[in-house]
Structures are given as C-alpha cells and as structure tokens.
Amino acid sequence: MLASLGTMPELARQLSVLGGCTHPVRLDGHRTEYAVNTATGEIGNVLRHLDSAALPAGQLLVRCNNRRATRCAACAETYRRDTYHLITAGLRGGKGTPEQVSTHPRVFATFTAPGFGPVHNRRTDGRPCRCGTHHDQEDAALGTPLNSDTYDYEAAVLWNAHAGALWRRFSIYLRREVAKRAGLTQRDFRDHARVSFAKVAEYQKRGAVHFHAVIRLGGPEGGDTSPPAWATAELLTDAIRAAATAARIDGPQIDSRAHTFAFGRQLDVRPIRSADFDGGQDLTERAVAAYIAKYATKGAETATGTLDRPIRFLAELAHARISDHARRMIRTAW
Ligand SMILES: [Zn+2]
Ligand SMILES: [Zn+2]
Structure with a gap:
C-alpha cells in the first residue's frame, strides 16, 4: 500500500480529490467501459478499464461525506x-x-x-441556578437534571x-x-x-x-x-x-x-x-x-x-x- 517514489505525483492527485477528507471510504473493484453502437446495441472495444488495485493508494478512495464535524x-x-x-x-x-x-x-x-424536569441552567436575570450556584458557561452540569431520580x-x-x-x-x-x-x-x-x-x-x-x-x-x-x-x-x-x-x-x-x-x-x-x-x-x-x-x-x-x-x-x-x-x-x- 505504501507508494513508491515513482507513483507519488499520482498518489497526490488521487488524494487531492478527497478535499481533506480524513475518513475516505476505501473501495476495491474494477470497472470496464465498452463502446456501444447506439443504433444496433452492439458492444464494441474496451474504452477504459479501471482497477482499484492499480491505483496509487491501492484502492479507490471516495469522500466520506459525513456531515458531522466531529467525524470529518x-x-x-x-x-x-x-x-x-x-x-x-x-x-x-x-x-x-x-x-x-x-x-x-x-x-x-x-x-x-x-x-x-428542572435542569441546571444559567439565568439571564443574574440570579443563580435553582441549585444555588452561578454556573460557568463551560460547566458540564449545565443542562443536566437537578434531580436525576425525578427527571x-x-x-x-x-x-x-x-x-x-x-x-x-x-x-x-x-x-x-x-x-x-x-x-x-x-x-x-x-x-x-x-x-x-x-x-x-x-x-x-x-x-x-x-x-x-x-x-x-x-x-x-x-x-x-x-x-x-x-x-x-x-x-x-x-x-x-x-x-x-x-x-x-x-x-x-x-x-x-x-x-x-x-x-x-x-x-x-x-x-x-x-x-x-x-x-x-x-x-x-x-x-x-x-x-x-x-x-x-x-x-x-x-x-x-x-x-x-x-x-x-x-x-x-x-x-x-x-x-x-x-x-x-x-x-x-x-
Ligand atoms: Zn470525509
Ligand atoms: Zn445548578
């Protein structure tokens, strides 16, 4: 899977289409396109052949397209x-x-x-939370129940x-x-x-x-x-x-x-x-x-x-x- 020096430019090109995707989907397989006579439906010569094993990364890489910022x-x-x-x-x-x-x-x-049920919050009127605390913006308690037994x-x-x-x-x-x-x-x-x-x-x-x-x-x-x-x-x-x-x-x-x-x-x-x-x-x-x-x-x-x-x-x-x-x-x- 490690690219030899000779294939580095090809590998760079293959990776560049991923646009920085950190979790590309790896695909194995091959695809062959043939010329087809649209009048007769006759299948002619091979136009293109793609084999994932022959690609610089050894596989076809496709963007994961995950919408979640924490994933990609x-x-x-x-x-x-x-x-x-x-x-x-x-x-x-x-x-x-x-x-x-x-x-x-x-x-x-x-x-x-x-x-x-009541949760820990930051009030806009300057008063403390029901628990008596002025919660910091980053406080992990924010949004969690005051009483998890009754929530x-x-x-x-x-x-x-x-x-x-x-x-x-x-x-x-x-x-x-x-x-x-x-x-x-x-x-x-x-x-x-x-x-x-x-x-x-x-x-x-x-x-x-x-x-x-x-x-x-x-x-x-x-x-x-x-x-x-x-x-x-x-x-x-x-x-x-x-x-x-x-x-x-x-x-x-x-x-x-x-x-x-x-x-x-x-x-x-x-x-x-x-x-x-x-x-x-x-x-x-x-x-x-x-x-x-x-x-x-x-x-x-x-x-x-x-x-x-x-x-x-x-x-x-x-x-x-x-x-x-x-x-x-x-x-x-x-
Ligand atoms: Zn991605
Ligand atoms: Zn609180």
Whole structure:
C-alpha cells in the first residue's frame, strides 16, 4: 500500500480529490467501459478499464461525506458551506431563485422541546441556578437534571424519537392555518400560495432535540412567483403560533402511561430582514443562513457530550467518555 517514489505525483492527485477528507471510504473493484453502437446495441472495444488495485493508494478512495464535524471536519465544512449557499439563495435569490424572493414574507422560528424536569441552567436575570450556584458557561452540569431520580428520562428519550413526526404534523397544520387566514379552502390554497421550509434539528444541552426553521410564503410556484397581497410576515407568524400550539403526536403506551408529544411553550418567531445591519429584533438573511448551516453540521455530540455513532453493545457505554446525563439518555433509549 505504501507508494513508491515513482507513483507519488499520482498518489497526490488521487488524494487531492478527497478535499481533506480524513475518513475516505476505501473501495476495491474494477470497472470496464465498452463502446456501444447506439443504433444496433452492439458492444464494441474496451474504452477504459479501471482497477482499484492499480491505483496509487491501492484502492479507490471516495469522500466520506459525513456531515458531522466531529467525524470529518473537511466533509462537514463542505456540507456547511453548501447549506449556507442553499439557504441564502432561498432568502435573497441566486442559484436559480429570482432576487424578488427577498421581498417574500419569511420568518425564522425556533420550536423547543417540552419540559421533562428542572435542569441546571444559567439565568439571564443574574440570579443563580435553582441549585444555588452561578454556573460557568463551560460547566458540564449545565443542562443536566437537578434531580436525576425525578427527571422524566422516558419522556425525554421518546421526545427525540417523535419530534420528527410532530414537525410533519405541524407543517400540515401550518398550511391549513395560513389558508384559513386567507379565507381559502385547502384545495384552493395551492393555486395561490406555497409555504416553504428549511429546517434543522439541534440538540440542546439537556439532550432534547429542538428545531430551527426558515419559513417562507411564496406564490403558487414557491420562490419563483410573487405571493398574494394577503401574505404578510404577521399573518405567517400568527399561523405558525396557532399550528405549533395545536400540533400533537401520540406516542406509545408504556406501563399504562400514554405518551403524547407537543412542542414546548417557548416558541420564538422573528421576521427576517433583507438589509444587513444590526439592531432591532429582526434577523438578517446572512445571520439566519449562517445559523442554519452551523446546526446542519452540529450533531448531538457537540452540544451534549454524547456519542456521534450508534452503539452496538450497551457494554461499550462503560468505556465511552461521555457525561452521566448523556449515558442515562442512551441507556433509557436502549
Ligand atoms: Zn470525509
Ligand atoms: Zn445548578
């Protein structure tokens, strides 16, 4: 597998296409391309033959394309940049989206998880945490339960498993709520307007998933068409609040306890401005795109100190370097 001096330039070329990927996927095999007469379907001469064993690295190397920064920094960075450009295009135009999209009503919304019991936190009013301590920003206790015996681990773990379904329920309700406010039936609605989403899941310190989303109102063809006159950021905000409050998902029944899931009461909805200047409660397009892109590459492990790969055996937990809270979350899930 060690390259001889003669193949160094070829090896360098083979590695350069990986763009810094630290965990390339190694493939063995061969592929032969033949000339084919498209009129007769007759197979002709060999055009190209690729044998992975003949490559400088002895194998074909392909980027791992992992989105998680803790797994492969280079591939996650590529994904973060792609996401940033995608979100920016959806907000201010570009990459096939017309610039007039920046005049469409759009908001940035954060949907939180419900409470599962008190956790250690840093208060914004300067008062100490309920435990009496002023926690440092880096304190590992942040987000962990004040009392792990009463913390609802069962619901917390089930929440993460049901949050995706709850989001889908919310998105259906949102279209309904927007249509209702516009005085349209759901069937007529799609001839007038379209609701578009860009959503990321973020794991909070306590290990519960919550969502950030850019939600935009466009014309019947989305960003390519002008929204109707009734479509305002205020109407959209109002519809989001109604849909998020109404959305419910039934979970399993465990030991005669029937679980139901809804978003937490804290719901933050803010309009997105075009202009890139600071001040006020509104967010700029750039700030939102950067935020979404950041969370798209940030898995649960960076926020909570949990594992970034599925575990095969519960026994592995004993050797993994993770916090007690994360350990308990995983153990309950298992
Ligand atoms: Zn990679
Ligand atoms: Zn505390």
